[in-house]
Amino acid sequence: MPDHTRYYVAGAFVLGTVLALLYQNRKYADRKENPTSELYTNQLLRILSRFSRIDDLDTVRLSLAEIQQSLEKGGENIKEGIEGCIGDTPLIKIKSLSEATGCEILAKAEFLNGAGNSPKDRVALSIIQMAEEQGLLIPHSGDTIYEGTVGSTGISLAAICRARGYKAHICMPNDMATEKSDLLLKLGAEVERVRPAPIVDQKQFVNLARTRAKEHTDDPEKPGRGLFADQFETEANWRAHFTGTGPEIYEQTGGYLHAFVSGAGTGGTISGVALFLRSKLPDLKIVLADPQGSGLFNKVKYGVMFDPKEREGTRRRHQVDTIVEGIGINRVTHNFEVGRELISDAIRVTDEQATGMARWLVENDGIFVGSSSAVNCVAATELAKQLGPGHRIVTLLCDSGARHLSKFWANTEPIGGVDRDVSMEHILAS
Numbered sequence: 001m002p003d004h005t006r007y008y009v010a011g012a013f014v015l016g017t018v019l020a021l022l023y024q025n026r027k028y029a030d031r032k033e034n035p036t037s038e039l040y041t042n043q044l045l046r047i048l049s050r051f052s053r054i055d056d057l058d059t060v061r062l063s064l065a066e067i068q069q070s071l072e073k074g075g076e077n078i079k080e081g082i083e084g085c086i087g088d089t090p091l092i093k094i095k096s097l098s099e100a101t102g103c104e105i106l107a108k109a110e111f112l113n114g115a116g117n118s119p120k121d122r123v124a125l126s127i128i129q130m131a132e133e134q135g136l137l138i139p140h141s142g143d144t145i146y147e148g149t150v151g152s153t154g155i156s157l158a159a160i161c162r163a164r165g166y167k168a169h170i171c172m173p174n175d176m177a178t179e180k181s182d183l184l185l186k187l188g189a190e191v192e193r194v195r196p197a198p199i200v201d202q203k204q205f206v207n208l209a210r211t212r213a214k215e216h217t218d219d220p221e222k223p224g225r226g227l228f229a230d231q232f233e234t235e236a237n238w239r240a241h242f243t244g245t246g247p248e249i250y251e252q253t254g255g256y257l258h259a260f261v262s263g264a265g266t267g268g269t270i271s272g273v274a275l276f277l278r279s280k281l282p283d284l285k286i287v288l289a290d291p292q293g294s295g296l297f298n299k300v301k302y303g304v305m306f307d308p309k310e311r312e313g314t315r316r317r318h319q320v321d322t323i324v325e326g327i328g329i330n331r332v333t334h335n336f337e338v339g340r341e342l343i344s345d346a347i348r349v350t351d352e353q354a355t356g357m358a359r360w361l362v363e364n365d366g367i368f369v370g371s372s373s374a375v376n377c378v379a380a381t382e383l384a385k386q387l388g389p390g391h392r393i394v395t396l397l398c399d400s401g402a403r404h405l406s407k408f409w410a411n412t413e414p415i416g417g418v419d420r421d422v423s424m425e426h427i428l429a430s
């Protein structure tokens with residue numbers, strides 16, 4: 001059977017099934033016999049809306065699988081543990097930025113991921129699932145996951161480890177906001193805060209986590225094994241965004257968008273999303289949002305990896321010279337390299353621009369986010385100005401401002417302060 005005929009047959013089947021289920025459900029609802037009918041209807045309508053955009057057989061299969069699941073659950077909407085609250089995050093229009101630019105600026109609310117409240121939930125779950133599939137982790141055996149992280153990945157790993165019967169040991173630089181290490185301790189993780197060091201130093205936080213994992217495995221006194229999560233290099237990272245974040249954005253926008261903007265810490269998000277979206281939308285612009293002090297801006301623009309501040313000899317004390325946490329890096333990781341060729345441009349964001357944007361989002365939209373989200377929004381707004389009105393740009397809101405009170409937000413002007421009417425032009429020029 002030719003391909004398009006197969007789509008029509010499969011499509012007609014899905015449509016028929018959904019309509020029959022909706023009709024059946026309406027009958028129940030009329031007789032008030034099914035208290036969950038509204039939820040059920042909404043779920044089926046969501047499937048139907050996806051069906052209306054079907055352009056390949058995989059989507060038909062996915063829709064059928066969802067109908068089957070929906071039927072099995074009788075229309076209930078219950079998440080399977082905290083892992084069930086990861087992904088499917090809302091895509092929200094940032095009204096103030098859209099009005100200011102004449103473009104639609106949309107942001108994926110990744111801070112609403114349910115375990116560690118950042119996009120790193122997707123990655124942590126993907127790393128653990130992959131290790132479980134490979135037989136590298138056994139629940140309640142003492143198996144421990146070791147990771148070097150500026151915080152977010154550690155928080156996601158620590159939460160999911162608890163849910164699945166593993167321990168977590170997190171190595172992080174000691175100049176990161178203390179909210180993150182406090183939270184890790186409350187999640188029962190072991191935390192090692194170490195002085196910031198270049199990647200060539202064996203005491204650097206990522207190297208240290210790798211060493212600790214090996215020490216655990218080699219120690220006959222310790223129960224279980226040590227597993228180095230390796231978020232910077234593992235395939236599980238970008239794949240989580242290739243199979244999750246990317247398809248969700250495509251579906252939520254109905255495939256209508258002109259640009260995707262994201263910062264890079266490991267590079268997993270920008271690479272995974274770019275690889276998926278570009279396979280569907282060959283003309284889509286992928287733009288890196290890079291904080292000051294990071295080398296990635298130069299890598300994308302000029303193919304070299306240095307920052308002018310370092311060249312001037314202002315030796316960095318921090319991993320990158322910025323108050324922004326989570327994005328910006330001075331080496332090329334596997335997760336960045338996987339999607340690098342798809343990145344068409346980069347926008348550098350200063351700390352002043354980022355703090356100005358963070359404050360703007362609270363004052364105008366009631367959105368309270370952390371530093372990497374603010375960097376993303378500055379870059380999305382800059383790009384909107386470059387592209388001109390009428391374009392649709394998607395970016396990410398990564399985590400809440402609550403994770404950044406003692407550092408990033410401590411550097412931000414008070415909300416409702418004297419220069420309350422600061423303009424977007426002023427923020428972008430700072």
Ligand SMILES: Cc1ncc(COP(=O)(O)O)c(C=O)c1O
Nearest residue numbers: 152264265266267268269326398
């Ligand atoms: C808060 C936050 N936002 C964004 C990112 C960057 O994501 P990625 O590592 O996928 O480049 C990170 C990375 O750790 C992060 O912690």
